[in-house]
Amino acid sequence: MSSVATAPKKGFDFKAFLANNGALVGLVILCLALFIATPRFLTGPNLLNIGIQVSTIAVMAFGMTFVIVAAGIDLSVGSVAALSAMGSSYTVTTAGLPDGLSIPVGLAIGALSGWVTGAMSAYGKLPTFIASLAMLTVVRGLTLVISDGRPISTSSSVSWLGDDLGPIPMPIIILLVSGLLAAFVLNRTVIGKNAFAVGGNTEAARLSGIPVKRVLVTVFVISGLFAALSGMILAGRLDSAQPTLASGYELDAIAAVVIGGASLSGGVGRISGTLIGALVLAVIRNGLNLLSVSAFWQQVVIGAVIAIAVGFDVLRRKNVKH
Amino acid sequence: MSNDALLVLDKVCKSFGPVQVIEDVTVEVHAGKVSVLLGENGAGKSTLIKMIAGVHEPDAGQILFNGQPVRIRDTKTSEALGIATIHQELNLVPSMTIAENITLGRAPRKIGIINRRAMRKIARDALAKLELDLDVNTPVGELGLAQQQLVEIAKALSLDARVLILDEPTAALTTTEIEHLFKVVNQLKDQGVGMVFISHHLDEIAAIGDFVNVLRDGKFIATVPADTEESELVRLMVGRDIDAQFPRVATEPGEQPLLSVQNLSDDQLKDISLEVRPGEVVALAGLMGAGRTELIRAIAGADKYSSGTVKVAGKKLASFDVAAATRAGIGHVPEDRKTQGLVLDASVAENIGYATMAATAKNGLVDRKGQKARAQKVAERLRIRMSSIDAPIRSLSGGNQQKAVFGRWFTAGAKVLLLDEPTRGVDVGAKVEIYELINEITASGGCVLMASSELPEVLGMSDRVVVMSQGRIAGELATNQATQDAIMALAISNVHREEEMGIK
DSSP states (O other), rough: OOHHHHHHHHSSSSHHHHHOOOHHHHHHHHOOOOOOOHHTTHHHHHHHHHHHHHHHHHHHHHHHHHHHHHOEEETTTHHHHHHHHHHHHHHHHOOOOGGGGGGHHHHHHHHHHHHHHHHHHTTOOOHHHHHHHHHHHHHHHHHHHHHTTSOOOOOOOHHHHHEEEEEEEEEHHHHHHHOOOOOHHHHHBBHHHHHHHHHHHHHHHHHTTTTTHHHHHHHHHHHHHHHHHHHHHHHHTEEEEOOOTTTTTTHHHHHHHHHHHHTSSSOOOOOOHHHHHHHHHHHHHHHHHTTTTHHHHHHHHHHHHHHHHHHHHHHHHHHHHH | HHHHOOOEEEEEEETTTEEEEEEEEEEEETTTEEEEEEOOOOSHHHHHHHHTTTTOOOOOEEETTTTTEEOOOOOOHHHHTTTEESSOOOOOOSSSSSHHHTTTTTOOOOOOEEEEEHHHHHHHHHHTTTTTTOTSHHHHHHHHHHHHHHHHHHHHHHTTOOOOEESTTTTTTOHHHHHHHHHHHHHHHHHTTTTEESOOHHHHHHHHOOEEEEEEETEEEEEHHHHHHHHHHHHHHHHSSSSSSOOOOOOOSSSSSSSEEEEEOOSSSSSSEEEETTEEEEEEOOOSSSHHHHHHHHHHHHHOOOOEEEEEETOOTTOOHHHHHHHHHEEEEESOOIIIOOOOOOOOOHHTTTTHHHHHHHHOOOOHHHHHHHHHHHHHHHTOOOOTTSBGGGSSSSHHHHHHHHHHHHHTOOOOOEEETTTTTHHHHHHHHHHHHOOOHHHOOOEEEOSOHHHHHHHHOEEEEEEETTEEEEEEEGGGGOOHHHHHHHOOOOOOHHHHHTTT
16 A cells, blocks of 8 residues: 555556556466467467457446446346347348348347346345346246247348458457447446446435436346347357357356456446456467367366456455555 | 553554654553543544554554553454454444354354353353343344443453453443443443543543543644543644634524425324424434434435425425435435445545436536536535545545535535434534534525434524424424423423324
8 A cells, every 4th residue: 555655646657557457467467478378379360369259248248337336236148148139030030020120129128138137126126136147047038938949040130240340350349339338328427427326325326316226227228238239249150049149158247347346346347347357258268278278177267367356356455445 | 651551652653655644643541541532533543543453553653562562463463462442333243142242253162062151151251340231142233232332342351351442432322321331431440441432522531531642633732631621622632722612603594484394204203393494403302213313314305204295495395205305405414424425436526416417417428527616616615625526535534524415415506404413423623614514504595404412512503403202393492492401301201192192
């Protein structure tokens, strides 16, 4: 604490930067290590590959950031991604409706699922953990019902989400655009600031006249929308909507948000942090693959990284608040 | 003072970064004596306590225990020396029994199994030292705050504490509970325990203290006997004379009531009617649990009520709708600023701006420039001391945090201020500033309804006193004719109207 505060005011305060950007520093070190360890890491195709890998988790995690900032948690995002992908494809390929409806239907499914989760916890007083856990199962079940357990091929507009735009893959473009949008909404709009207030202190927010219940529903709708987008990107890349699509992704999304410095007790979180968190996970997976580490060991490593990253963050906060 | 002190902080210093929080402070703790630490919030009292408790180590100076220099590296060392701290936030597990709490972490065992009989005996002995008659099998969560505090003291004593630090122990206690606590403190004096006592209540110092160490801005000012005049203590603490502790400037009240409450009823509120006219300060007095907070919260829209009406300037307010109350000009400064008033991670500007954020937004975008400008303006007017308007509100002292909650409603243009214990945990200097704010509100045609447990504040700052008892209004007094005794008599009057009127 003292060393940080006594750093000279002039010039770049390196220690303060380190303390505030632990995940970014970790990511840079990780990349340097992989660059030294294998020549295949720093190549165009590999970086694009990482970009595509990270896009689905990061987009999902952007939405999750809103929920976590508001002191909630959304376990349903993986299932919502699957139902949205399935619904958007079903509309066109099975029901025969115009292709232009495909993506709007997918997003609507995401928003509606989020609304149900949010309403259950805001008006039904269920803890967000339970409400979204229930939705995780319900929504996955609906996906299986619609698809009858079989993959269906995607509509052409959903497929387009997984294509390339010139040299750049669409998922990376969507990642950047949706990231900027999420950061703007979180930091500049009343919706975002209300989420911080509700997550930081629900009672104080309520007594200041902030509509706490509506805020809670709104963050889940946002989370549902981003999950839907993420699901459609994933289906677009595979050119088919699988009923088991994105299962388990909710845990990666939560990990990305938390590695990015958000607090599960609410009131703290950044979209840039979440992106870095998602990148840390994707780069580790990519690096372990390049180094031919077995998929079984990869899981062990990823788990350890989550624990270490968040552990450092807890230590840092303790020092700041003394 | 003599050298037989139990514990001496000898010219200790402590800085956090460039900020010197403690500078050459000397404090002695003597066996069987109560050493009072007095100072405004931010004077360095908590840092000093943390040094004794082993949370911080001094940068310079030394700590002597029984005349020997010691290093208190961590809380374990402090505990081993026989030092115990009773914090405002108690360290008890509510779901566990008194006996389990007293022996927490050191339960007596036989071959690895907890010996419950021995455990209860330790607990009973500890309670007996304080002449406390409690069943050691009661879960701590079922006890009142005052009793929990005594259990914590008992726990400290069973650890053979010789130095006891009491950090604002009376802040949340009623008068009777405080008397009981002081009785216990006197017993501990007889048993030779040395104590450090922190309180913002000057009247308690003479009642319980032996000598007073005054701190100001981290510097040691003086050690004076506990029977020093209150005005002198205030002068030492604040560094200047405070003209009046209660600077109420009465305003001629308007004719039409600004706030009117009619037949408000709920589980804890029974048929409450009252009016507050523009320019008036009405105090709500009563014992804890009399329904003052419940009434304030119901009027503010924070809680539901089952029947009755609340009108502001003649217009009826929707029940349980904070936003509607805010629009009508109500501002609510809640009982506990940390849990109900502020978002501690957010900045000063954001906290001041919460009530106006939605109204000033354009197309859903927060008016960040305007928010900062408005907050800066109100912060200057209320003399909120902070490093910057973007600083987290957490970094402000209690009094300045409280002023920020006031600032929120000033910015929102509130005309009816509902204050719930407005100066709790606020030091003398900031208290007077808050009182001056109350004067400003009434001078500009607003009105104030203030619930307060501090009778001097009730008598000093209000124009009328409404006394509540068991959820009813027990009576009303003009402040210039009211006395502490008259208020207390009403507060404890048991209203048995239900039985008289034979309501089911």
